[in-house]
Amino acid sequence: MTRRRATILLHWSVATLLLLHLAAGGTNVMLAWAFALTGLAMLALALVFGLMSGPGPKLEGSLRRAFPALQWGMYALLGWSAADTLAGLLDLSLPGPDARTLLMSLFAASSLHALFHLWRHTVLHDGALRRITPRLLHGML
Template sequence: MRRKATIALHWLTLVLLILLVAGGPIPVIAWAFALSGLTMCLLALAQGLMNGPGPKLEGAMRSAHPWLSRAMYAALGIVTALTAWSQLGGTWSGPSLPDLYFYLMSASSLHAIFHLWRHTALGDGALHRMTPTSTHKLL
C-alpha cells in the first residue's frame, strides 16, 4: 500500500506542478498540489524514504544520494506548505509562488535526468521503483 501511495502521489504531484508552472497558482490546482505534496512528505517522514542508491551507484554519488533525496523532499515540503499558506491568505517576503514552482520544476528535472541515467547507464532499474508495475515492461 505504501509503495502504491508513494508512486501515485509522486506522479500526481509532478502533473500538478507542471500545471502550476504553466498557469500559476490556480486555487483548485494549488490546493491539490499542496495536499498531494504534503501527504507525500508526511508519508516519507512517518515511514521513511523508499529509495536507495542501488548496488551499482558508487563513490560520491552513492554518498550524496540520501542527502539529495532528503533535499528534494525538503524542497517539495517547503513549496507545498507555502502554497497551502498562500491559499489560506498568508503572505511572505520571499520569492513568488510562480518562481518557487519554476525552481522546484528545475530541481525535479535534474532529479529525473539522474534517475534516467541510473536506469540506462547503470542498468539498476531505478525507474522501476517509481513507475506503476503495469509500465515496467515498457522500460
C-alpha cells in the first residue's frame, strides 16, 4: 500500500470512527478501540513520513504560512484524543481534559478543517479535495 492510499484510508476511517464514537456516547468499546488505534496509526504515519501535502500554490499570505502549523496542530489533537481514549480503555488516566472534551474539540477542529478544504477546493480551485479523496470519487469533484 502506498503512503497516499494509507493516508487516505486512515483519514476517512478516523473521521468515520470519530463520528460513530461520539454518536454512541463513548460507550461502545469496539468503536473506542478502533478510533484510538486508527488515530494513532495516522499520527505515526505523519511522524515517520511527514505531511502528505503542502498548502498548494494558490494559497497565499498568512494562511499559507500558518498551513503547516495548523496541519500539525490537527495531528497533535488527533494523537492526544486517540491516546486519551486508549488510556481510558486501559483504565489509565492522562492529565488534561476528559476524553469527551477532547473528542468534541477534535470534532470541532475537524469541522473547521473540512470547511477550509472545501473553501480551497471551490474558491481557489486548487484541487485540495483531490489530494485526500479516493480516485474513484474524483469525477464527482
